[in-house]
Amino acid sequence: MNRIVSSLSALILTANCYALSTADRKSPDWDFNNPELGKEWSRLGNTSREDYSLTERGGFLRIKSGGDTLQSSVLSSLVGRPQEHRDFQSSTRFEVSDGATAGMTVYLAASSRYDLCVSDGRIHLRHRVGENSGDKELEAVPTGFIEVKVKGTPEEYKFYYSVDGVKFKEAGCFSASELGGIKPNAYIGLFSEGKGYADFDFFKYREVIPEGSPKLISGNGNPLLDFQFTADPTAVEHEGRLYVYATNDHQQFEEVGRDGKNTYERIKSLVMMSTDDMVNWTYHGNIDVGNVAPWIMASWAPSIVKRKEEDGKTHFYLYFSNSGFGTGVLTATSPVGPWTSPLDKSLVDANTSGLGKCKVPFDPGAVIDPDGTGWLTIGAGNSCIMRLGADMISIDSELKELKAPHHFEANELNYINGTYVYTYNTDWKDRGDWNVGEEVPSICSMSYMTSKTPLDPDSWKYHHHYLKNPGLST
Template sequence: MNHHSTPQAGEQKQDQAANLESIPGEIGKLRPNGNPLVAHKFGADPYALVFNNRVYLYMTSDKLEYDKDGLPQKNSYSSINRITVISSDDLINWTDHGEIRVAGPQGAATWASQSWAPAAAHRILDGKDCFFLYFANNASGIGVLSAPTPVGPWIDPIGKALITRETPGVEEVTWLFDPAVIVDDDHQAYIYFGGGIPQGKAERPDTARVMRLGDDMISVVGKAKVIQAPYMFEDSGIHKYNNSYYFTYCSNFIEGDRPDDSPPPGEIAYMTSVQPMGPWTYQGTLLQNPGHFFDIGGNNHHAIFQLSDQWYIAYHAQTLCQAMDIPEGYRSTHLNRVEHDEATGKIKKVHADYQGVDQIKCFDPYGRVSGSTIGWSSGVSTEQYLDSGEMSASDSNMISAKLQNDSWIAISKVDFESEGPTTFTATIANQGTEGTLELRLDRADGLLIGEIIVPPATESLQWMELTTNVTGAKGVQDLYIKLKSSTDSPTILLREWKFIRQNEV
């Protein structure tokens, strides 16, 4: 399970498998662009859950693989058993919630070996918020975890796969994976899944399926129904707009002539229906292959969601691994807007780009902010610590940003208000020599509004709450949190921070 209780100094143990290498310099997500969403880690096969005006993205945890000489190798996907979670309420600044330990001996679902391509859903059951995470155990079945919050702690409520080869109606499905879930207005939920191409059936694979979920969200009801999606490959998606259901998927890459009303290879295609289980009508494609926009191809995988009266598509592309000049296969999540034609219900073509989407609200610096909240960054990674204390349902793993000398985090469009703050406080642990945490405006070398001297590390991981006075921060400005040192070996963990108004001191 994914949890921790209130941490005490020296009590944490580092989750080594979750550690990420710091990517030197500003790379991948370059100011003022919004794509890829984060540049300190990879994340593929995004699925979106909107809760309390915040979007949570659940992603396959792509991790760099190395050969015996320590050189990066092409992604084999074979050892991925965790799901990465990030969230945002403004779509530019993203909080890294770390990784859900899904499969394997240390995972919530010990029966599973992998966790790919998640889907998430929310239901109120017995008066309580309940969250469900559906995942693919490679292509052999689909499991489900449950939690009381969007970020955990997660348990396996059934102790086995939810959908297997024995599930009615899935016998002919090549790949049992890539779930998508919708909870309809009447609270009935449906799960969509499947993929693959039976021999000689590129045009009509008939490997997509839809089933009802039980009221408990952890069982299936009846028999899976075929979705006759032309040139189906993988990546089921579902959303509802103006009482129409949109089933979206990635088309396959089989070469050869295709009828005019067929999806080109490797694009996100869509079908519509007035019923959640069909019948479906093919409508066209809405997003071309990433290679068309970013000069690096690969598969397409997406999720369409609504936030603040606007529709968006999350999808992945290999832009970060391309920028890092490493072998292919490592995917990063991007966002662009989606527009439906009011008159016809058709989805307008999406233009994928590095620019991304507009920030939909200013950032509030006066609440507690996780140190792993990042708009842009340079030389920053995140670190996940597992607590050895008691479980706490209200807590998730402790996630901190890890900064080294000259590294920085930038937060976009921070609203300091007309009066501005007088104080800044942060929870920090030092793993190296003394350093200075600088607060600057608009640029990494911009106006200095405050600084905190961080004492050198002690033998055990010691969290300190450090405070400094702040002057000169007013209105809406970008905030840079930067680590400086006269030596090259400071390494600090930034767990949490906030600004304080004069009348709150």
């Protein structure tokens, strides 16, 4: 079962629901970059094709009001997409013009819906279930864009709003059972009514994996997560479980859509999972690095280490790439957090003195040796190593070059049987200059080096490409 948000055909359930299109679109409909809405969308109520436009304002869905109100038998000018999961979250960003009342709705029928909307410059939480209806006025909001979202569970729909897209306030919640229960024939819709029009900037929808770390339901060992795109894994063993942390590429996917570019700049979170048998995996949610460390530019490619300290607790140190500019660190006393940022900036970045040839100080690889000393490697194109301070969040040595031939990225550091083992990914360049004397590594392969005195650049010995590029013939 593919649990990634998919382009499912709209369910035609009532006489007042009209499919909009049967053709796939070249870019994601949730960004409203196409001249027509795709097959995921349906017109609801008495909405006609003339009631909305995707061309009057580029990159926006404009919904024109048709004059109906909450008390009307039909909610006018409404388009929606089916609710695809029992647990989900959906959001949109919009602005109203010329006195329109507009927002987001959970819509089952004209007489069964929950709304969060802007009307007369104020946020309203409304409901209509049969003959029972209500309109709760919350607070005045500034002119311009408002972002709203709804979280659904089998028990309730909970609404939130934000004037800056960062800090959300809870507007209120409604019972799912009163609406008819969370089921596939509910729609998450965007609407405008009364007069004027509203411009919607995007529509996001994703499944939410319930808290409590449920096991995956696919029954497959691979991929480790079958609902979320991840990359760059690192791992640490703790009390019989292997905890894995990864870049949350899914965050970029949610921001730019299927046809957007994975240029990584939207990724500001890391993913956590664990196993005790290497087959069954438990999802522990995301680390919201952008919230924990608001000074970051991005968060990629983590490296995790742990150490039992004088307070009797095991402390976890999670190093990560702060974009290509530097390397940051988060700390916790549990492998699944809560995580904190002990610094208000990167541990090392492009402004750090002594980088030498290591001009891109990201993609960390860390290890703690048997003496309790921490070590950190970083770099792209050229790499370096440093000894960490006793607190694991400071640098306690000069930065020393690692003479890793044809270095590209993917630094990692281990300590095995009295030896420091450094691994990295080789570049894509021609190997005509190879002079190390060992077998020439394939392009974009994994190689390793070893040393017993890590701060001596000449002590590191290149060995082999232990993981050849599987895409190349041998």
